[in-house]
Amino acid sequence: MLADPSHILKTVYGYDAFRGLQEDIVDHVIGGNNAFVLMPTGGGKSLCYQIPAIARPGMGLVVSPLIALMADQVAALRQAGVRAAALNSDLAGEERESLWRAIHEGALDLLYVAPETLLRPEVLDRLSRVRLSLIAIDEAHCLSQWGHDFRPSYRQLDILVTRFPDTPRMALTATADAPTRAEILAHLRIDPDAAFIAGFDRPNIRYAIAEKDNPRAQLKRFLANHDGESGIVYCLSKRKTEETAQWLRSEGHDALPYHGGMDKAAREENQARFQHGEAVIMVATIAFGMGIDKPDVRFVAHFDLPSSIEAYYQETGRAGRDGLPAETLMLYGAEDVALRSRFIEESGAPEQRKMTERQKLDALLGLAEAASCRRQVLLSYFGDTCEPCGNCDTCAKPPKLFDGTIAAQKALSCIYRTGERFGQAYVADVLVGAGNQRVLDNGHDRLSTFGIGTEHDVRAWRAILRQLVAQRLIAVDLAGHGGLSISEAGRQFLREKPTLMLRVPAAPRAERTPASRKAASTVLPERDRALFQALREKRMEIARTQNVPPYVIFHDRTLVELAAARPASRAQMAAVAGVGEAKLERYGPAFLSVIAGHAH
The missing domain is CATH 3.40.50.300 (P-loop containing nucleotide triphosphate hydrolases)
Known part of the structure; x- marks a missing residue:
C-alpha cells in the first residue's frame, strides 16, 4: 500500500496543505505516470518529485546539474529525516562503495546524481538492478539546445527512456519558453497532456x-x-x-x-x-x-x-x-x-x-x-x-511617454510591406530611408514606407520596435530566422487605431524608484522582531555546530511564524509551517527555550 502523500507532507515537511498544482502532480506521478512540471522558483517543485519518491516502492533517482545543488538538497532532506544521498565525482573509493551497498540494500529514498556520472555505462548497469520509484530530471531546460543553460550531457538523457521504460519520468524547470518546453517533452517522450504549467509569476x-x-x-x-x-x-x-x-x-x-x-x-x-x-x-x-x-x-x-x-x-x-x-x-x-x-x-x-x-x-x-x-x-x-x-x-514611477500611435502605424505598415520576414535592424533601415545594398537589392527603396520615419533615428526606431514586441503588437519568429510579423493584436491595432503611448526612446532613465520593502523581519510587528533575531542566532549556532547552511535547519519564513505564534509547547510548535516530526524532535527544545525567554 502506497503512503498517503498528505501524511508525508505534514510529518516530513511540516506543511498542512499542498500549494497550487502540487497535489495534482504528486497524485499523477504516484499513479505511475510521466510528468513535465514548470513551476516558478520557490513554488515547491522539489516536493513534486520528493513526495512521490518517498510514497512509491523503490528509490527515487534525481538528475541534478551541480554537486553544490545536490549537497544542499541532500542536507535539507536529511534534516527532515529522509534517507537521501548524492553520487558524484567527489566521493572517494570506499565512500562510493558504501553508498552503492546502501543503494542495493534499499536503504535510500532518494539518490541525486549529475548527468555526467549517471551516463557512465557502469552506473547505468548498476542502477538497472535497482528498483526505481521514479526518475526526476531537475533543471530540465538544460537539455534544450535553444535554452540559456544548454548542457550536452543533459541532451543524452533520452537513454533513460529506453533503459528504464516502465519507470515514471519527470522533467522539472522554472525557466522554459514555448519552444524549450516542446523540445523537452519530445526529447524525453512525455505526453503534452502530462504537462503541468504553474505559471511564472513571483509576486514577492x-x-x-x-x-x-x-x-x-x-x-x-x-x-x-x-x-x-x-x-x-x-x-x-x-x-x-x-x-x-x-x-x-x-x-x-x-x-x-x-x-x-x-x-x-x-x-x-x-x-x-x-x-x-x-x-x-x-x-x-x-x-x-x-x-x-x-x-x-x-x-x-x-x-x-x-x-x-x-x-x-x-x-x-x-x-x-x-x-x-x-x-x-x-x-x-x-x-x-x-x-x-x-x-x-x-x-x-x-x-x-x-x-x-x-x-x-x-x-x-x-x-x-x-x-x-x-x-x-x-x-x-x-x-x-x-x-x-x-x-x-x-x-x-511611470516613465515619460509620447503618443506613439503614428510611429506604431508606420512600423507595422513597414513590416507588412517588406513581407513580414525581416528583423528589427532591417525594418529600422527602411523606415529611416537608409539606402544600403541589402535594401536596394530587395527593391524596398521603392516602397511607400521607405523613409517615412525620419523623425526618429535608427536607434530610436529599434527601441520603438522593441516596445511593440513587448506589447505583443509584433511577433518575433524565434524558432526561425527572427523575422518580425504583425500579430493578431497588431492587426486589430491597425484596424482600430487606438492611442498608443510609448516610452520616449531618448529620455535618460531615473536610476531608481523609492525604496522597497526589505528585510524578512519587517513583515513582523516591532514587538516580535527581537525574538525573530534571537531565533536566527540560535539557528546559526546550531548550523555552525553541524557545519550546514542555517536554512536547512529552518527557513526564515518558519522563524517569522515562530516569532509571531510564540508556541509554548511541542504540540503548538508542530502546528507551525515547516516544522516536521524529525525537526521537532531534534530542535524543538532549543527553539522553545528561546521563545520562552522572550515572553511578552
Missing part, C-alpha cells in the same frame, strides 16, 4: 531596471536598503567581478568573487561562505547560481546586461525563494548591448542560432525599455499574464 520579487548613469553609485544606493542581508551581484566579466567585489569590501560589505577563472578550491570556499552566512554578497559571473538553493537571498543586482529574458528570469529568481520580499535591479547601457551583440557574432554558432540569440537579446531590451508594468512584459514573454503588479519600478 520587485523588479527594477535602469540605464547606467554612475553604476557604482546606483548599486551603492540599492544596497543601502539591504544592510545585513544576503544577495548576488552579477557581472559580465571575470575582471569586473573581482574589481566589484574588492570595491564592495572597501565599502564595508562582506563581498566575495565567484567566476570560472578562479581556482576550484577558492570558488568552493566562497560558495560555502555564502551558503552558510546571513549577510554575504556574492559578486559573480553566470558561472554562479544554478547550484544555489539558498532561500534567504534578499536581492539580485545585474551590474551588466544578462544574455536573455530566460537568463534574467532565472538569475533574478534566485532571490526570495522563501516567498518573503526580495528586490532586483538591472543596470544596462549601450556598451552592454554592443558587447552582448559581439558575443553573439563571434560565438562561432550556426547562423540560425545567432539569429535566435539576437532576437532574444532584443526581447530583453524590449523589457528594459517597456513603458508598462515590468511583470506583465516579463510574463508575456513566457505566454503568461498578470494584472499591473504595483511592485516594479514602472508601476511605482
